[in-house]
Amino acid sequence: MSARQLDPGTTEPEAGPLKLVATLTIAGLLSGVAIVGAWQTTRPTILAYQAQVLKAAVFKVVPGAQGLQRLAWQGQTLAAEADPGGEGDDTPVVYGAYDASGALIGYAIPAEGAGFQDKIGLIYGYDPDASKIVGLRVLDSRETPGLGDKIIKDQEFVHGWDDLSTTPSIELVAHGKKAAPNQVEAISGATISSKAVMRIVSGSYADWAERLPKRADAPRQEITPAASPAKEVAP
Amino acid sequence: MSQSDRTAEELLKGLWKENPTFVQVLGMCPALAVTNSAVNAIVMGLATLFVLVASSGLVSMLRHFIPKQVRISTYIVIIATFVSVADLVLQATLPVVHKELGAFIPLIVVNCLILGRQEAFAAKNTVKLAIADAIGMGLGFTFALTLLGVVREILGSGSLFGMALFGPNYEPWVVMILPPGGFIMLGLILLVFSWVKQRRQARQARQADPAPKVGVA
Numbered sequence: 001m002s003a004r005q006l007d008p009g010t011t012e013p014e015a016g017p018l019k020l021v022a023t024l025t026i027a028g029l030l031s032g033v034a035i036v037g038a039w040q041t042t043r044p045t046i047l048a049y050q051a052q053v054l055k056a057a058v059f060k061v062v063p064g065a066q067g068l069q070r071l072a073w074q075g076q077t078l079a080a081e082a083d084p085g086g087e088g089d090d091t092p093v094v095y096g097a098y099d100a101s102g103a104l105i106g107y108a109i110p111a112e113g114a115g116f117q118d119k120i121g122l123i124y125g126y127d128p129d130a131s132k133i134v135g136l137r138v139l140d141s142r143e144t145p146g147l148g149d150k151i152i153k154d155q156e157f158v159h160g161w162d163d164l165s166t167t168p169s170i171e172l173v174a175h176g177k178k179a180a181p182n183q184v185e186a187i188s189g190a191t192i193s194s195k196a197v198m199r200i201v202s203g204s205y206a207d208w209a210e211r212l213p214k215r216a217d218a219p220r221q222e223i224t225p226a227a228s229p230a231k232e233v234a235p
Numbered sequence: 236m237s238q239s240d241r242t243a244e245e246l247l248k249g250l251w252k253e254n255p256t257f258v259q260v261l262g263m264c265p266a267l268a269v270t271n272s273a274v275n276a277i278v279m280g281l282a283t284l285f286v287l288v289a290s291s292g293l294v295s296m297l298r299h300f301i302p303k304q305v306r307i308s309t310y311i312v313i314i315a316t317f318v319s320v321a322d323l324v325l326q327a328t329l330p331v332v333h334k335e336l337g338a339f340i341p342l343i344v345v346n347c348l349i350l351g352r353q354e355a356f357a358a359k360n361t362v363k364l365a366i367a368d369a370i371g372m373g374l375g376f377t378f379a380l381t382l383l384g385v386v387r388e389i390l391g392s393g394s395l396f397g398m399a400l401f402g403p404n405y406e407p408w409v410v411m412i413l414p415p416g417g418f419i420m421l422g423l424i425l426l427v428f429s430w431v432k433q434r435r436q437a438r439q440a441r442q443a444d445p446a447p448k449v450g451v452a
Binding site (some may be wrong): 020028030049053145147 | 271300301302303304305308309312313315316319320323324326327328330334337391392407409412413
């Protein structure tokens with residue numbers, strides 16, 4: 001305690017309650033200004049990066065895609081929806097993947113659910129005309145390094161989703177046991193994570209895919225570039 | 236002791252003699268959680284260094300204005316502000332590493348190393364000394380994390396800074412990048428640290444007074 005008594009800062013007379021409140025108020029105010037300043041400065045870069053990651057993921061899970069557009073249910077019809085760019089917006093969306101002429105070639109459907117350790121976030125491509133899943137990428141996961149993270153690193157597993165029939169339903173089978181076009185082989189040593197991915201995709205598929213319109217009935221990509229998230233990405 | 240000697244001493248003590256991780260054993264949560272690769276460890280170390288230096292400088296500058304009754308709350312506001320700024324800047328500049336570090340960047344706020352330096356040092360010393368102390372402690376922390384990260388990445392992933400070292404036939408010692416590996420490696424490094432310290436003390440004792448050696452023999 002002797003060190004504290006020597007400190008010139010604390011030998012001053014007791015501060016009154018007003019000074020205490022004023023100190024914390026000023027600290028809070030300055031802190032707010034600094035954080036909001038940093039947030040506004042970094043936001044465009046952060047959003048551009050997120051859009052770029054999303055675009056890359058959509059183009060990977062729907063082969064041949066050249067453009068994308070956010071789609072959401074408005075009543076009974078699926079329609080293009082501008083990206084509100086805000087957080088906390090939890091309207092379920094899918095991304096329409098388009099060819100160069102603006103015609104839909106498939107959907108990229110984001111989904112998430114519980115993994116072995118934490119949430120797994122993924123996106124998968126769906127071709128409504130062929131009723132097939134055409135690709136899958138795990139975007140977010142904290143699965144065990146060396147074991148569960150094979151759902152990202154094991155190319156055999158990742159490409160097991162490239163041409164997967166959904167009739168009658170998708171199934172997970174043991175490694176090396178694939179016998180039908182609607183089966184995916186689990187990763188040996190990462191069964192729980194493989195099952196989690198299958199569960200997430202099956203759940204999302206039941207919610208989305210059955211209702212998604214065929215290519216010809218889907219909304220076309222709007223020509224006005226303003227509504228397209230792809231525009232936000234710097235070339 | 237001259238002023239510059241004092242500054243140099245405050246700067247150097249954090250690197251080895253009072254190393255925050257290996258001697259004071261502070262900030263164990265990030266030291267164990269994010270040292271599964273060298274890059275993660277360095278970025279975490281540097282983010283902590285930035286927050287520590289900025290907070291110590293500001294706290295020391297304001298030490299006569301902050302009433303002691305609200306000092307802890309004020310320090311935490313200052314620290315939390317710099318952490319939020321560091322978090323956003325990392326997310327914008329190094330998004331991949333930022334994602335790997337996840338919740339551990341915001342958790343720098345509650346790293347006891349940082350609040351500890353404000354209370355124990357910055358609040359009682361000049362800005363120059365406080366910044367020297369913060370740089371020393373921050374570099375000492377970065378050094379400790381990097382050492383852990385490098386060893387764990389080499390053993391657990393067979394790579395360094397993401398570059399494979401041993402070719403495709405190397406079977407990684409996966410446990411080293413999992414939490415138990417962090418504890419084991421930290422324990423081994425602490426062991427080496429105290430062994431080196433003990434040897435040095437023994438040698439100093441012998442030089443100061445050689446008589447006990449004869450007595451033992």
